[in-house]
Amino acid sequence: MLKFTVQKSELEEKISIASSAIGPRTVDPILQCLLFKPVGGVLRIQATDLQTSVIANVKIGEYEGNDSFAVDADLIDDIVKNLPEDEVLFEYSNGKLNIRSGKSKFSLATVSEVERFPSIEYDDSGISFSIDTSILEEMFDRVSFCASNESAMKALNGVYFEAHGGFLRLVASDGYRLALAEQKLAIDGEFDFILALKSVREIEKLLSSTTEPEIKITFDHSTVSFNAGDITTVVRVVEETFPDYKRVLPKAFKTRVILNSDDFAEALKRVMVIAKRGNEKVQLKITDDVMELSSQSSEYGEAVESIPITKDGEDLVVNFNPKFLNEAIKHIDEKEIEFNFVDNLSPLQINPRNVEGYLYIVLPVRA
Amino acid sequence: MLKFTVQKSELEEKISIASSAIGPRTVDPILQCLLFKPVGGVLRIQATDLQTSVIANVKIGEYEGNDSFAVDADLIDDIVKNLPEDEVLFEYSNGKLNIRSGKSKFSLATVSEVERFPSIEYDDSGISFSIDTSILEEMFDRVSFCASNESAMKALNGVYFEAHGGFLRLVASDGYRLALAEQKLAIDGEFDFILALKSVREIEKLLSSTTEPEIKITFDHSTVSFNAGDITTVVRVVEETFPDYKRVLPKAFKTRVILNSDDFAEALKRVMVIAKRGNEKVQLKITDDVMELSSQSSEYGEAVESIPITKDGEDLVVNFNPKFLNEAIKHIDEKEIEFNFVDNLSPLQINPRNVEGYLYIVLPVRA
Incomplete structure (x- = not known):
């Protein structure tokens, strides 16, 4: 009773x-x-x-x-x-x-x-730290859209957590692009784990519904718990090893472009009208102070746009899947963003201009 | 060029x-x-x-x-x-x-x-009349939800228009229920036609998007046009005969109930939680000043509600598909509504208490 x-x-x-x-x-x-x-x-x-x-x-x-x-x-x-x-x-x-x-x-x-009813295993004695609810929410928002829904590599179907040298870093990638967000925190210990995308969605729901200012995270090797006042979400980690993402972070840039994210997003939206009916490709043609965006469809025709930029380094013509550029831009709040290119075959690094702790990598496609 | x-x-x-x-x-x-x-x-x-x-x-x-x-x-x-x-x-x-x-x-x-590109036939010389945009919109709203999406009888997959004795009447039915809305108008002539549901959706879009206060309707036997300023929608009528709906309008009521539509809608919503998981049936038990609503599911359990009513005539126990009652109530704006019963096997007539020109008929289901 x-x-x-x-x-x-x-x-x-x-x-x-x-x-x-x-x-x-x-x-x-x-x-x-x-x-x-x-x-x-x-x-x-x-x-x-x-x-x-x-x-x-x-x-x-x-x-x-x-x-x-x-x-x-x-x-x-x-x-x-x-x-x-x-x-x-x-x-x-x-x-x-x-x-x-x-x-x-x-x-x-x-x-x-x-x-x-399955008992919920949940050990309070693991490594524990706290993080502002809004910061963790922002970090998830910045990376989780890059996790793969489909990849055969289970490690890519989630978000990688890494605590190292006093920083918490979140990384997600589907093999074609990667997002990384980091935050300085008082974490006592070093560890890493992968959270499956479904678990990430649960935690995101917890973060958006709670009024608690802080989340307490406890990791005990096979499970992680996220506690926000009355609610605790307990998640089994994915038993996989995350790929060595540091190897894909580009260095030695040859072309740096500074642009306004709204200008770029608006122009991209229009060339995507054609690209999504064609070869899913947009060409960026970078000369001194102009970036020309264009796309083609053999059936429907073509679209051309141009936006003002500030450029350092070499001229460049490079092709991308416009969806990947669009998603990256949508997840950066800052108006001034940087595109850092090595060449037209190497990963492009996109980051907000004056903000540390967030970057996005995307592979070009062949012309 | x-x-x-x-x-x-x-x-x-x-x-x-x-x-x-x-x-x-x-x-x-x-x-x-x-x-x-x-x-x-x-x-x-x-x-x-x-x-x-x-x-x-x-x-x-x-x-x-x-x-x-x-x-x-x-x-x-x-x-x-x-x-x-x-x-x-x-x-x-x-x-x-x-x-x-x-x-x-x-x-x-x-x-x-x-x-x-197909030429659009459109004859201005037919019978023509005008109606307030908001009135026609309301009439469609009151009847079109009763039209059938599936019936093998093509005449029921649309809305019936009937101009007779200076009244425009719209009727729709799926064979289990029927809605009727009428309006006095200056129409010169008598005619009737059926508009297919897809055409009705087009006209509804026209009505909700226009700022014109009046719609001009022109009927020339095989097509009807609805003109609102810059926009004209031209529709072929359905070449079918609408069933003789007047035969199903109930007469000689034995039980009349007056109730508050919000009370009824709220109580119905809760018994529907069980009904939709059970036999899709709700029982109405009408005694002097109370209507008890109940539903059962062999798997999940039962729900019971009661609301105050004013009753004239005999006590009654009668079963309905709650979805049909719910949709009827949602399409009546008035707070005070009437339920007019003949017996537990005959169609129930629902209408707003003090408003002419709109009624809804629904067949009971067996206990």
């Missing part, structure tokens, strides 16, 4: 956050459920897809009984968000869950064998 | 409206195109899927040449909406279209054999 009252608004929020851990439909219905469990005066709601787990604590008043129950997450989410009053009464007994609020009454079946 | 300048904002709007007539990809690429044609000092843009056609007139200044050209609608839409400046120069010559705006240059292939 378990009986408690709870505020609809808080329950709704915590159910929504916990539900995000649930994966696509599986054969085992217990994995489509939320586990409700009283623990030390609060109600704990848990969900897991065996890779990512969320634990959300909900404030409840006095409660009677100590049973746990597991109920279909979609169903309980749908019910709670539609309840008429803020005060909600839950009564669980012998597999039956009654929910009352105002004149609404629900009598629900729960999933039997609640003890089969 | 044809050469003109045009304002981006107006061109963008007219391209968007004309493009909506274009159907899904077909073997003939000319049907994916917009036809641009100078006619008496304006630029006419035309599109058709052979069933529905749109003619949009665009203001241009002085123009040179008198050629027409046809160009892929998606492409030109994509280009125009991204142009940098409001002033745009078009130059068409020998199958090649150049577009310039600011520093942007596009050189496009056009579709050859422009004379193959």
Whole structure:
């Protein structure tokens, strides 16, 4: 038996956050459920897809009984968000869950064998550090779009975390481009791990929904936990080795271009109208103070644009997949950006002009 | 040859409206195109899927040449909406279209054999009448959701127009429910026709995008045109006979219930949480001053709600598909609505309490 009252608004929020851990439909219905469990005066709601787990604590008043129950997450989410009053009464007994609020009454079946709900391993004794929520959110935003959804190399289907020399560095790459963001932090120890893209999406949801100013990250070799107040997301790391990304960072630039990111984004958008109907290629022609962007489609025609630039070094003609340039520009907030070229076959480095700690690498394509 | 300048904002709007007539990809690429044609000092843009056609007139200044050209609608839409400046120069010559705006240059292939573009038949001499844009929009909104997307009876895949005794009546039904809206108008003549649902969607787009206060409707037996200022939508009517809907309008009610539409909609939303996971059925139990709504799912459980009502006549227990009730309620603006029952096997009539000219009929389902 378990009986408690709870505020609809808080329950709704915590159910929504916990539900995000649930994966696509599986054969085992217990994995489509939320586990409700009283623990030390609060109600704990848990969900897991065996890779990512969320634990959300909900404030409840006095409660009677100590049973746990597991109920279909979609169903309980749908019910709670539609309840008429803020005060909600839950009564669980012998597999039956009654929910009352105002004149609404629900009598629900729960999933039997609640003890089969996977236990969430979560060790507090690992290496621990804190980071501003907004900084971690920005770092994820700057790199996670480069992770691959498809690569056969599992290490590339995620974001690499590296703590080294007092810096936290996040890196993601799909083999054609790479993004890197770093931040100085007080981290006691050195370590690295890979988070799968699905886990990254979970953490991003946690970051955007929390009002906590700091996230506490704890790493204990096979799992990492991200704690923000009432919510803890526990993630298994990917058991792979990340490629040696430092080898692809270009050096010895021969052409440096400074440009306005809005000018470039606008011109690129227009040449992409043709490029996406053609060979998915845009040509950048760099001369003294002009960059000409052009694209062609044998079926539809061609587009030509030009924007003002400041150039140091050699003239250059080089081709890129415009989608990769566009995504890079969208993830840099600064107006002044730098394009650093070696030649028309080597990776281009894009970075904000006067901001440290973020860069983007993209391979050219052949003409 | 044809050469003109045009304002981006107006061109963008007219391209968007004309493009909506274009159907899904077909073997003939000319049907994916917009036809641009100078006619008496304006630029006419035309599109058709052979069933529905749109003619949009665009203001241009002085123009040179008198050629027409046809160009892929998606492409030109994509280009125009991204142009940098409001002033745009078009130059068409020998199958090649150049577009310039600011520093942007596009050189496009056009579709050859422009004379193959289907001519849009459109006779001004039929029966003609005008109706307030907002009234026609409301009438469509009230009935078109009841038209069937699937019925094997083609007559039900659209909206029936009937002009009779100075009234315009719109009716739509999928065989399980029916909606009817009528309006007194100065119409000289009697007629009826069926508009296919896709044509109705076109007219709805015209109504929501125009700023003209009145729509002129002209019917000439095989086509109907809807004119709103610069835009004319020409539609072929469906060559079918609409069923005799007057036979299903219930008479001799035994139970009349007056209720608040918000109360009902809220309670229904909650019982639907269970109904949609169960037998898609909601039971209404009507006693003196209470309507109890309930639903069941063998897998998930049950939900019960009650709302206050004012009842005239006999008690009743009757089952409905809740989706049909919900859609009806959403299309009535009034707070006070009437449910008029004959018995638990006969159609229910729903109407706003104090407003004439709109009613909704739905068949019950068996318990």
